[in-house]
Amino acid sequence: xxxxxxxxxxxxxxxxxxxxxxxxxxxxxxxxxxxxxxxxxxxxxxxxxxxxxxxxxxxxxxxxxxxxxxxxxxxxxxxxxxxxxxxxxxxxxxxxxxxxxxxxxxxxxxxxxxxxxxxxxxxxxxxxxxxxxxxxxxxxxxxxxxxxxxxxxxxxxxxxxxxxxxxxxxxxxxxxxxxxxxxxxxxxxxxxxxxxxxxxxxxxxxxxxxxxxxxxxxxxxxxxx
Numbered sequence: 729x730x731x732x733x734x735x736x737x738x739x740x741x742x743x744x745x746x747x748x749x750x751x752x753x754x755x756x757x758x759x760x761x762x763x764x765x766x767x768x769x770x771x772x773x774x775x776x777x778x779x780x781x782x783x784x785x786x787x788x789x790x791x792x793x794x795x796x797x798x799x800x801x802x803x804x805x806x807x808x809x810x811x812x813x814x815x816x817x818x819x820x821x822x823x824x825x826x827x828x829x830x831x832x833x834x835x836x837x838x839x840x841x842x843x844x845x846x847x848x849x850x851x852x853x854x855x856x857x858x859x860x861x862x863x864x865x866x867x868x869x870x871x872x873x874x875x876x877x878x879x880x881x882x883x884x885x886x887x888x889x890x891x892x893x894x895x896x897x898x899x900x901x902x903x904x905x906x907x908x909x910x911x912x913x914x915x916x917x918x919x920x921x922x923x924x925x926x927x928x929x930x931x932x933x934x935x936x937x938x939x940x941x942x943x944x945x946x947x948x949x950x951x952x953x
Contacts, residue, residue: 798855799918803933805850806874806890806925812844813889814929817882824880824889824927833876833890833951838868853892853917858953872953873917879948885928888942892922897950900942909936914952 817824830836848861853873861870875891895915900906908916921935944950
């Protein structure tokens, strides 16, 4: 009898309903479901923000490292160019190349190629967009990347001999603009200043505003490429 009675009662109750987590009997999401969805969205946004930060740090740092590397390679170019310049000066009573009437640095320095130097890649700054010059070929009618102080003599450590292309060919005092400060021509081999080669063979760098005196006189003229 008890079994029958229990059976009848179970029949009267009807089938049990299964409820999904976070959903009430009316099929509407509960507060718990909303909280879980909001938490998941915040986690997704956090992950996206981390990815963007890593991307900016990586590519920004990579660009800066590339710019520094090109500026260092440019400085090495000038150091290497001093060798043929010095050899020329030794053969010409300590005078560096001087071509009367020259209007550009290419015209004045062309005498170095190919007798004193055949590596014309040295005349092109890696940070510039100047085109390579075939090895050993005249640079007189080509475009190089460097300015030249024509009329200098070897030995004086304070006399600039070559530099990255400058914004103009005027003398500069300390603090005056010498290289492009916005990456636009002229004088834009680099966005962070430029390099100098001096008459004794040492090199130095300067920000866009000159960090030292760059004087000329009646015997010395600055030629831009």
